Amino acid sequence: MPVEQGSSEGVSLDNPIILPQITTAEFDELLSFLYHQWTPPPDRTERLVALLRLGNLYQIDDAKEFAITSLSTHPxxxxxLRLQLSREYSLDDWLAPAFTRLMVLPLASLSEEDVNRLGLFAYSVLAKAKETVEAHRKSVAQSFPIVHLPYRHPNCYKSWKSTWFVNPSLGSTLELRDIIYRWTEVGQILLHFPWTSWHDAMSRVAGAEMAGVCESCKPRYAHEVGEQAKSLPASLSHSPTGVLMGDDSSTLVDLLRSSEAARNSGALDDKQTPSYLSHLASLPLKELLAEPTKLSSEAAVLTTSLTQLCLNEYPTFLSLHDTSSVLSTSFDSISDSLDTLLSSIPAIENEARDFASGTKQIQEERRKANVVLEQQEKLIDILEIPRLVDTCVRNGYYQEALDLSSHTKLLLRRFPDIPMIHDVALETEQGVRLMNIQLLSSLREPLKLPALFKAVNFLRRMKVFEEEELALIFLTSRYAYVTGLLGSVEGERHDPTKYLRRYIDIWREGIFDIATQFRTIFIEASDEEVPFTLERLFSLSMHNALDSLLKTCEGVLPRIDDPTSLTSILTQLSYCSSSFSRIGMDFRPLLAPLFENAVIHIISTSVQDATARLTSQIAEAGKLRKQPSSWLLSEGAQVRRDIPANSSAHAPPAHVTTYPPLAHYLNALITTLNNVRLLAPTSILEELLDIFDKSLAECAQSFVEYSKIIVSGDPSEGRRSTDGKGQEREEEILFCAGRVYIRSIVPFVREGLVVRVYEASVAEVDAVCGSSKLVRRTLDEWDEWMQSHLNLDL
Structure with missing residues (x-):
């Protein structure tokens, strides 16, 4: 609502707008009506009065009409209150019924609130009206209706008169002049019966008991009373309220018309008579007595004026007489001309017939042209149908386009012989084909289920494809859309982890949407039994989509060298499979081979790298004939033949740090084992153990070759070189390093994989794993060589 400039009302809840003319309860009732708060009928009177008041104040027509309608029938x-509302809100239809009801009620029954509603003026009018009606009833009760019958029996008439004034139980012995007016049966009817009009009262009187009246006179008296009741003045025949509010002049006119002189003269038939008589009825007695003199003087003045008019305007009257004579002569001439015209009408009719036959073809063409002109708007509507269809299709109003197409087909069936209809139908069909193309294209767009449902329903209504064909088109289109989304991440193939994660997310969302959309649109929405073809199509499409996912994983997983990323991808795929299990497509069993191969690939690569580093170091030392102390032993370390016990079963042996190349190799293998712990499929234990055993055997074989070079100087010679104490120390280092490798590194690595990662038994695994024999054979060869050349037992 508008607020005065500078006023702070209405800016916050603490300072609302004040409406001084309206109470809170009234405004609440208006709000409950405006916001359709239903209440059981009948509504409270206070609510309806509030709606009427505020509806009238704010010009809310609905509230005002609702209040008026409800109050009109409210019990x-x-x-x-009705009288007060009718006066305040100009409800004229309520005024007479409300006042009539108040006339019936005793004044003593009106409460102080009712009197305040009426006001002093209305209350005084009501009291005067009730007093007038009461006096009128009493006067009527004393009036005897004179019955004018051509033949009446004196005794019957006397009995009829006695019936009117005297109760029949008093007998007929009383003389009429000695009768004292008393309350009789008729008086009771007139004074106490709740009659609604004077006619009603007179009719009931006519039906009262008539003692002493013969059977032949009784219907005559009754009929005469009824006729007199019908001919009574209007002011006496209305209800009490009509007597109060009626026109006294009408009553006076009716009384005057009942006289024989007035009926013969017809002087009272003038429309101004009632108004003049009303004026007479309102005059005081003095002015009424002076009224005849006033009328006589006015009549004399009018007569004098009329005479003067004739004297002053006599030329006009003479001119009027001449004009009338000329007009009469003209009428005679016109009559002769009409006779001539009538005699020539037959010839004119013949000419008209000849003209009509000669212009028949022209009239037919004009008729056709007129028909075309009359139907121009309809023809234009038909010709604009193709353009409207094209416009609707291009703007997405497919429902309207189909309605127009159906209308065109109906026209074609009704008018198959009209070329224009055929042309319109062909052009409309082109628009429908464009619509078909657009709907098929929309299936390849990023639409949600409601839009896709709508598009498929439109395609169904077009009846271009069978249900199976439409289902295949839907699956193909949606899969093409998902394929496009998957192709958008091809630029991230350089990072296989990120690429595969995004690929899985897009595939999961897209394929799951396809599955739910297909089932909702084609399977669940069908009331009939779902054809096997649809189920088969759905199954094949889901298998095809799953094959694409598995092939992508198979190609990308080997490129991931981080076991942590591999674990997170497996978790992501597991969640994806769990979500697809709701539609019967749990593919978790198919993930195991993919990740087993990926784990084997990662472990094999890591172990091969560690093996390659150690064997390359050993090969380089052998090629350059480096002494073990120069590269195998850490600086300042002491060589110990005994191997100290390991402080922890899970920690690597600390004495391996004496030999850095072996320590680096062991650290690489331990890192690989830690990676295996994150994702360790039990089915590949033997393969992993074979990888580690081959690495251990290869490194041991390289160590043996290096030892042969250092000890004999020539790997082809089998004899020991003697270079003094230095040579003995180098051989000692070789011996101790080989002892650490065989007694510490090899058992720790194999137990770390079998026991600590897989919690299995080494003996049981060795029983079924062939790689353990390779390790044992290599170690036995090394031990045999040591005994034969160094006379040492590992």
Whole structure:
């Protein structure tokens, strides 16, 4: 609502707008009506009065009409309230019924609130009206209706008169002049019966008991009373309220017309008579006595004026007489001309027939042209149908386009012989084909289920494809859309982890949407039994989509060298499979081979790298004939033949740090084992153990070759070189390093994989694993060589 400039009302809840003319309860009732708060009928009177008041104040027509309609039929609205509302809101239809009801009610029954509603003026009018009606009833009760019958029996008439004034139980012995007016049966009817009009009262009187009246006179008296009741003045025949509010002049006119002189003269038939008589009825007695003199003087003045007019305007009257004579002569001439015209009409009719036959073809063409002109708007509507269809299709109003197409087909069936209809139908069909193309294209767009459902329903209504064909088109289109989304991440193939994660997310969302959309649109929406073809199509499409995912994983997983990323991808795929299990497509069993191969690839690569580093170091030392102390032993370390016990079963042996190349190799293998712990499929234990055993055997074989070079100087010679104490120390280092490798590194690595990662038994695994024999054979060869050349037992 508008607020005065500078006023702070209405800016916050603490300072609302004040409406001084309206109470809170009234405004609440208006809000409950405006916001359709339903209440059981009948509504409270206070609510309806509030709606009427505020509806009238704010010009809310709905509220005002609702209040007026409800109050009109409300059973508990007091007539004083109806009268007050009719006066305040100009409800004229309520005024007479409300006042009539108040006339019936005793004044003592009106409460102080009712009197306040009426006001002093209305209350005084009501009191005067009730007093007038009461006096009128009493006067009527004393009036005897004179019955004018051509033949009446004196005794019957006397009995009829006695019936009117005297109760029949008093007998007929009383003389008429000695009768004292008393309350009789008729008086009771007139004074106490709740009659609604004077006619009603007179009719009931006519039906009263008539003692002493013969059977032949009784219907005559009854008929005469009824006729007199019908001919009574209007002011006496209305209800009490009509007597109060009626026109006294009408009553006076009716009384005057009942006289024989007035009926013969017809002087009272003038429309101004009632108004003049009303004026007479309102004059005081003095002015009424002076009225005849006033009328006589006015009549004399009018007569004098009329005479003067004739004297002053006599030329006009003479001119009027001449004009009338000329007009009469003209009428005679016109009559002769009409006779001539009538005699020539037959010839004119013949000419008209000849003209009509000669212009028949022209009239037919004009008729056709007129028909075309009359139907121009309809023809234009038909010709604009193709353009409207094209516009609707291009703007996405497919429902309207189909309605127009159906209308065109109906026209074609009704008018198959009209070329224009055929042309319109062909052009409309082109628009429908464009619509078909657009709907098929929309299936390849990023639409949600409601839009896709709508598009498929439109395609169904077009009846271009069978249900199976439409289902295949839907699956193909949606899969093409998902394929496009998957192709958008091809630029991230350089990072296989990120690429595969995004690929899985897009595939999961896209394929799951396809599955739910297909089932909702084609399977669940069908009331009939779902054809096997649809189920087969759905199954094949899901298998095809799953094959694409598995092939992608198979190609990308080997490129991931981080076991942590591999674990997160497996978790992501597991969640994806769990979500697809709701539609019967749990593919978790198919993931195991992919990740087993990926784990084997990662472990094999890591172990091969560690093996390659150690064997390359050993090969380089042998090629350059480096002494073990120069590269195998850490600086300042002491060589110990005994191997100290390991402080922890899970920690690597600390004495390996004496030989850095072996320590680096062991650290690489331990890192690989830690990676295996994150994702360790039990089915590949033997393969992993074979990888580690081959690495251990290869490194041991390289160590043996290096030892042969250092000890004999020539790997082809089998004899020991003697270079003094230095040579003995180098051989000692070789011996101790080989002892650490065989007694510490090899058992720790194999137990770390079998026991600590897989929690299995080394003996049981060796029983079924062939790689353990390779390790044992290599170690035995090394031990045999040591005994034969160094006379040492590992």
């Amino acid at each position: 508990t609205v007091h007539p004083s």
